Amino acid sequence: MNKRMPARPKTIDRINQGLAKRHASEKLFHRMGLLSLLFGITCVAILFSSIISKGYTAFQQTFIQIEVHFDEQYFTVSGKDNDTEALSTADYGGMVKQSLRSQFPEAASRQEKRLLYDLVSIGATYQLRNMVMQDPALIGQTTPVWVPANDDVDMLIKGHMKREAPEAERRLRDQQIVWLDQLIAQEQLSLKLNTAFFTNGDSREPELAGIRGALMGSILTLMVTLLLSFPIGVATAVYLEEFAPKNKWTDFIEVNINNLAAVPSIVYGLLGLAVFINFIGFPRSAPLVGGLVLTLMTLPTIIIASRAALKSVPPSIREAALGIGASKMQTVFFHVLPLAFPGMLTGTIIGMAQALGETAPLLMIGMVAFIVDIPSGIFDPATVLPVQIFLWADSPERAFVERTSAAIMVLLGFLIIMNAIAVMLRKKFERRW
Amino acid sequence: MPTSFLVLLLLSLTAFSFILGRRRSLAVSAGDIRKLNSLPGYYGYYVALWCGVPALLIFIFWHFFEGTVISQLVLFNLSEHTASQPEQQLNLVLNEIRNVVYGNIPATSVAPEITAAANHYRELQQISNMALTIVTIVLAMGCAMLARSRIHTEQRARNKVERVIMIFLVVCSSIAIVTTLGIVLSVLFEAIRFFQAVPVTNFIFGLEWSPQTAIRSDQVGSSGAFGAVPLFTGTLLVSAIAILVAAPTGLMTAIYLSEYATPGIRSLGKPLLEILAGIPTVVYGFFAALTVAPLIRGWGASLGLDVSSESALAAGVVMGIMIIPFVSSLSDDVINAVPQTLRDGAYALGATQSETIKKVIIPAALPGIIGGILLAVSRAIGETMIVVMAAGLAANLTANPLESVTTVTVQIVTLLVGDQEFDSPKTLAAFALGLVLFIVTLILNMVALYVVRKYREQYE
Numbered sequence: 046m047n048k049r050m051p052a053r054p055k056t057i058d059r060i061n062q063g064l065a066k067r068h069a070s071e072k073l074f075h076r077m078g079l080l081s082l083l084f085g086i087t088c089v090a091i092l093f094s095s096i097i098s099k100g101y102t103a104f105q106q107t108f109i110q111i112e113v114h115f116d117e118q119y120f121t122v123s124g125k126d127n128d129t130e131a132l133s134t135a136d137y138g139g140m141v142k143q144s145l146r147s148q149f150p151e152a153a154s155r156q157e158k159r160l161l162y163d164l165v166s167i168g169a170t171y172q173l174r175n176m177v178m179q180d181p182a183l184i185g186q187t188t189p190v191w192v193p194a195n196d197d198v199d200m201l202i203k204g205h206m207k208r209e210a211p212e213a214e215r216r217l218r219d220q221q222i223v224w225l226d227q228l229i230a231q232e233q234l235s236l237k238l239n240t241a242f243f244t245n246g247d248s249r250e251p252e253l254a255g256i257r258g259a260l261m262g263s264i265l266t267l268m269v270t271l272l273l274s275f276p277i278g279v280a281t282a283v284y285l286e287e288f289a290p291k292n293k294w295t296d297f298i299e300v301n302i303n304n305l306a307a308v309p310s311i312v313y314g315l316l317g318l319a320v321f322i323n324f325i326g327f328p329r330s331a332p333l334v335g336g337l338v339l340t341l342m343t344l345p346t347i348i349i350a351s352r353a354a355l356k357s358v359p360p361s362i363r364e365a366a367l368g369i370g371a372s373k374m375q376t377v378f379f380h381v382l383p384l385a386f387p388g389m390l391t392g393t394i395i396g397m398a399q400a401l402g403e404t405a406p407l408l409m410i411g412m413v414a415f416i417v418d419i420p421s422g423i424f425d426p427a428t429v430l431p432v433q434i435f436l437w438a439d440s441p442e443r444a445f446v447e448r449t450s451a452a453i454m455v456l457l458g459f460l461i462i463m464n465a466i467a468v469m470l471r472k473k474f475e476r477r478w
Numbered sequence: 479m480p481t482s483f484l485v486l487l488l489l490s491l492t493a494f495s496f497i498l499g500r501r502r503s504l505a506v507s508a509g510d511i512r513k514l515n516s517l518p519g520y521y522g523y524y525v526a527l528w529c530g531v532p533a534l535l536i537f538i539f540w541h542f543f544e545g546t547v548i549s550q551l552v553l554f555n556l557s558e559h560t561a562s563q564p565e566q567q568l569n570l571v572l573n574e575i576r577n578v579v580y581g582n583i584p585a586t587s588v589a590p591e592i593t594a595a596a597n598h599y600r601e602l603q604q605i606s607n608m609a610l611t612i613v614t615i616v617l618a619m620g621c622a623m624l625a626r627s628r629i630h631t632e633q634r635a636r637n638k639v640e641r642v643i644m645i646f647l648v649v650c651s652s653i654a655i656v657t658t659l660g661i662v663l664s665v666l667f668e669a670i671r672f673f674q675a676v677p678v679t680n681f682i683f684g685l686e687w688s689p690q691t692a693i694r695s696d697q698v699g700s701s702g703a704f705g706a707v708p709l710f711t712g713t714l715l716v717s718a719i720a721i722l723v724a725a726p727t728g729l730m731t732a733i734y735l736s737e738y739a740t741p742g743i744r745s746l747g748k749p750l751l752e753i754l755a756g757i758p759t760v761v762y763g764f765f766a767a768l769t770v771a772p773l774i775r776g777w778g779a780s781l782g783l784d785v786s787s788e789s790a791l792a793a794g795v796v797m798g799i800m801i802i803p804f805v806s807s808l809s810d811d812v813i814n815a816v817p818q819t820l821r822d823g824a825y826a827l828g829a830t831q832s833e834t835i836k837k838v839i840i841p842a843a844l845p846g847i848i849g850g851i852l853l854a855v856s857r858a859i860g861e862t863m864i865v866v867m868a869a870g871l872a873a874n875l876t877a878n879p880l881e882s883v884t885t886v887t888v889q890i891v892t893l894l895v896g897d898q899e900f901d902s903p904k905t906l907a908a909f910a911l912g913l914v915l916f917i918v919t920l921i922l923n924m925v926a927l928y929v930v931r932k933y934r935e936q937y938e
Contacts, residue, residue: 067830074832078734081727085751088799095769280650301654307923309860311887312661315912319664341657374640402758405862409894431760438764453761
């Protein structure tokens with residue numbers, strides 16, 4: 046007797062049963078991948094927009110127009126006028142205060158006067174001195190001068206400080222805001238291009254602080270780095286790729302290079318501090334030491350890129366050169382190197398871009414000091430752009446936030462240019478053999 | 479003569495001697511260069527090397543020892559009373575003299591003996607400078623003339639020049655080893671000095687970190703506490719948050735870019751993501767401290783949580799964003815290295831694309847992915863600026879990401895920025911921390927590189 050077996054589910058049915066679920070999970074997985082990519086790109090967008098929105102205002106600065114009377118009485122300290130000593134030591138602060146008083150005669154009490162003087166930056170004094178030093182004929186005359194406003198005024202005008210906030214919660218008093226409104230009404234207050242940001246060194250006063258010193262420091266440091274790391278990196282790559290015998294020593298060098306590429310940058314700072322400053326005795330804060338440390342740091346990058354460039358030159362080039370009687374050295378220097386040069390240059394530019402953005406090791410070797418003077422040589426104390434950003438980011442004044450962001454924009458601008466050059470070089474000279 | 483001028487003079491002498499050597503070789507061969515062993519240029523290089531290299535070596539050695547020799551001579555001439563002081567006092571005197579010499583302090587403000595010594599110092603410097611100029615120039619010219627006179631048609635100038643270049647190449651390539659050695663030795667020596675003051679076990683197992691030593695030894699807490707456990711846990715906490723952000727996102731991005739994305743999206747998405755890798759860390763630090771930290775604090779407050787303004791979470795998340803491209807490009811490489819045949823096999827069995835990825839490709843690529851993540855961990859542990867700017871200084875022993883923690887790198891920076899004295903445990907502690915950092919990252923890198931290499935061999 047044949048009992049009919051209950052219908053066994055066929056394989057295809059079981060597959061069909063699970064299919065909807067499997068397709069759903071496929072879709073989910075696909076979306077997760079896309080979301081991850083979008084997350085990364087959104088981060089880039091947020092980062093850039095947050096920096097730019099914070100920083101673009103720093104390229105403008107509030108200026109106040111004051112009527113300055115260069116009264117002779119200020120310049121006759123030493124008895125004879127027009128001598129340089131008298132010109133440079135005259136009481137320019139007094140002149141600024143005098144002109145502010147005559148603009149707002151209602152400021153009578155001592156406290157009110159102080160509030161009034163606080164509207165104008167201390168930089169106004171230096172500005173007047175420079176004007177008179179350049180043109181002593183100004184003495185005795187009255188001229189309108191645009192002088193930088195104090196950072197608090199600047200913040201108010203740019204809207205970073207709330208007018209509506211209660212007086213105790215903002216750094217400007219009501220009386221000062223009334224004066225400022227008068228100045229605005231008389232068109233004696235306006236936003237102008239902030240040239241000081243590009244021409245000044247660092248300063249404790251945000252309205253006078255500029256990036257020129259840090260930029261010069263960065264350029265000097267990078268020059269040292271480039272002059273050392275490019276020849277050494279290329280020489281190492283040439284040796285390892287073209288000449289080195291396969292032995293323990295060569296392997297040891299390669300292991301070292303690979304590990305150095307992954308050593309945290311701060312450890313290079315410790316090395317610089319212990320060896321270059323303590324042992325050899327180079328001056329602290331000098332671009333020379335910074336350049337040396339960054340050289341050691343960027344060498345692995347340059348070596349690895351240069352080796353890749355040498356590797357991509359086909360052996361037929363070498364064989365052809367050797368075949369017509371060139372020595373091994375001649376083959377490498379006259380035939381292989383020129384072909385590998387664009388690749389090496391690309392690697393070097395990328396290494397330099399890394400070095401330009403590096404901060405941590407430079408903190409160790411004292412490039413973090415407050416330096417007003419613009420460095421002129423590799424032994425002068427200096428700071429670099431990223432360290433300047435770090436220093437400003439630490440400053441409590443609100444006005445330094447926009448300056449930090451602006452300095453970051455300048456730094457990123459340089460990095461973008463360098464990377465764009467590297468990409469262009471690669472595109473232009475890339476050869477497929 | 480100023481140093482830069484001397485260097486310039488030496489360089490022009492070298493260039494001139496190249497011409498000299500080349501001319502000479504043409505002269506000895508009577509214009510028929512087939513008679514010469516090497517091309518005329520090589521004779522030029524030969525003479526130029528003889529002109530420049532010895533003079534340059536003397537120049538470098540001179541500058542290296544000049545300071546020490548002059549200082550010793552000046553100290554030798556000091557009065558008996560001053561010279562009999564202990565060494566540290568003598569160093570102070572020497573510093574004072576140098577400051578007078580370089581015009582850092584006016585000569586009128588110091589003792590007459592110091593002024594005299596400073597004048598002596600200046601005199602010696604002038605003598606040394608003059609001597610250096612004469613010695614190097616005479617040496618350069620002498621060697622060049624000698625080399626020039628030795629040129630003859632049989633001379634193997636090319637071989638000699640090439641040997642010098644070869645030595646240069648070998649020296650350059652040894653710099654990598656010297657650097658590693660320099661790192662190990664400098665960090666190790668200072669760390670050993672630190673461990674003489676603070677026992678190793680106290681450092682590695684101690685639970686309290688407060689390196690601020692008091693000025694007087696009888697003050698409370700004068701010894702400081704150097705237990706590094708809070709720093710290690712802080713570093714681990716921040717790195718763990720970073721990896722939790724970066725590993726899944728980076729991996730999924732790599733999978734999407736290599737398996738799903740059209741060539742168009744891939745060529746657009748990859749460079750956009752790589753931008754994240756090129757942004758300096760100080761920018762991330764600023765971003766973390768000023769944008770992300772207040773944001774997280776605000777969210778926490780709206781949920782009724784008390785978030786520190788320097789929370790580990792903010793620093794960790796931003797660090798994670800920074801290493802996303804690092805993880806994704808490393809994973810991208812290993813996923814692309816998985817042979818196409820494995821994919822085809824899985825598809826032939828009816829697997830969907832995501833099943834192929836999850837059940838075939840990832841298991842096959844796992845060693846490489848883990849290697850990449852290990853490298854990312856080492857990156858996160860060694861990262862400095864983000865944590866310096868966004869994480870705190872307080873050494874809290876906590877696993878709560880909303881609290882403020884401090885890390886090894888933050889402490890190294892805080893201990894070493896500003897004036898240091900190299901005999902206090904406070905400064906030396908930074909080197910001990912550096913040693914730990916170096917060893918840990920070294921081990922992570924070695925393991926990661928080993929894993930990746932093993933994995934590559936598997937499919938080659």
